[in-house]
Amino acid sequence: MAQATPRSTVEAAVRPIRKRPKPLPWPLSLYQTYVGKKWVMAITGVIGLLFVAGHMFGNIKMYMGEQEFLHYAEGLRTVAYPIVPEKFLLWVARLGLLGALVLHLHAAFSIWNHNRKVRPVGYQSRRDYIAADWASRTMLWTGPIILLFIAFHLADLTWGVEAVNPDFQSGEVYQNVVASFSRWPVATIYIVANVALGIHIYHGAWSLFQSLGVNNPQINQGRRIFAALFALAIVAGNVSFPLAVLLGIVE
Ligand code: HEM
Incomplete structure (x- = not known):
């Protein structure tokens, strides 16, 4: 009597053969690898850290009074002017930051997706999950909070969206900040988002060394x-x- 062919064998035979992705030219070929994505995460993360630190130090000028703060904000718009057109370097920085953010998000999502696929199921994964660093697991919710915060923050202090900051006046950077933070719900959003940012930075600043291969006890x-x-x-x-x-x- 002829033996029935196992179902899985039949399925394997009719399943289309998945071609391996075509290798792209360098540096895209590097980005196709896990290590390459980790490097992109680390480098774009450093760009973010430098921006956040610079932005925070710049904002300290707020404590020196309105004129000093306005002078600083104006200075940012006119860096290297008249050698280059007004706002030229500001736009270079904006585009650079946007590019870094997009790459950071794409690499983060790819790595998360990869880890999800290769993660063992059952007892082992649960034990690993418990042993995993608390801060590393927080990246999954601190990341989206920061993303939402950036959108809110731009609507509030850069674009002056009426629904977010009804008192916004173009160019009045100091007054806009005061008007915004005078509303306690807005102040609370800033405080909560910045605590999430701190947790994200804590894990990010620690793990970026590992991604770059610096892991010495x-x-x-x-x-x-x-x-x-x-x-x-x-x-x-x-x-x-x-x-x-x-x-x-x-x-
Ligand atoms: C309480 C903390 C913060 C204050 C007081 C603050 C203040 C400001 C102000 C006043 C502006 C408008 C500047 C101008 O128009 O000249 C601005 C822009 C901006 N802020 Fe913040 N910021 C804070 C936190 C953050 C954080 C945590 C991030 C990022 C995670 C961030 C990202 C940005 C970005 C991307 C811009 C737009 C810059 C541009 O394109 O001109 N800020 N911020």
Whole structure:
């Protein structure tokens, strides 16, 4: 009697053969690899860290009064002017930041998707999950919070969307910040988002060394301290601004 062919064998025979993705030219070929995506995450992450630190230090000028803050904001628009047209470098920085953000998101999603597919199921994965660093698991919710915050923040202080900041006046950067943070729900959004940003930075600043291949037990303690201090400085600085307005220190 003829034996029935197992169903899985039949399915395997009729399933179309999946071609391997065609290798792209360098550096896209590097980005096709897991390590390449990790490098892109790390490099774009460093760009983000430098921006967030620079932005926070710049905003400290708020404590020096309206004129000083306006002077600083104007300075950002006219860097290297008249050698280059007004706002030229501002636009270069904006496009660079946008590019870094898009790449960071794409690499993050690809790595997350890859890890999800290769993760073992059952007992082992649960044990690994529990053992996994708390901060690394938080990336999944702190990332989307930061993304939503950036959209809100631009609508609030850059585009001046009526529904978000009804008192917005173009060019009045100091007044716009004060008007915005005087509303406690808006101040709360800034505080919560910046705490999420701090948690994201803490894990990001620690893991970027690993992504770049710097993983030496002798410096791992230093990596943790660096990541913690960096995150703490950003959160302290950024949370201080809405609090200062709410407490009437900046008005
Ligand atoms: C409480 C903390 C913060 C304050 C007081 C603040 C303040 C401001 C102000 C006043 C502007 C408008 C500048 C201008 O028009 O000249 C601005 C723009 C911007 N901020 Fe913030 N910011 C804060 C936190 C953040 C954070 C955490 C991020 C990123 C994660 C961020 C990203 C941006 C971006 C991308 C722009 C647009 C820059 C441009 O294209 O001109 N800010 N911020």
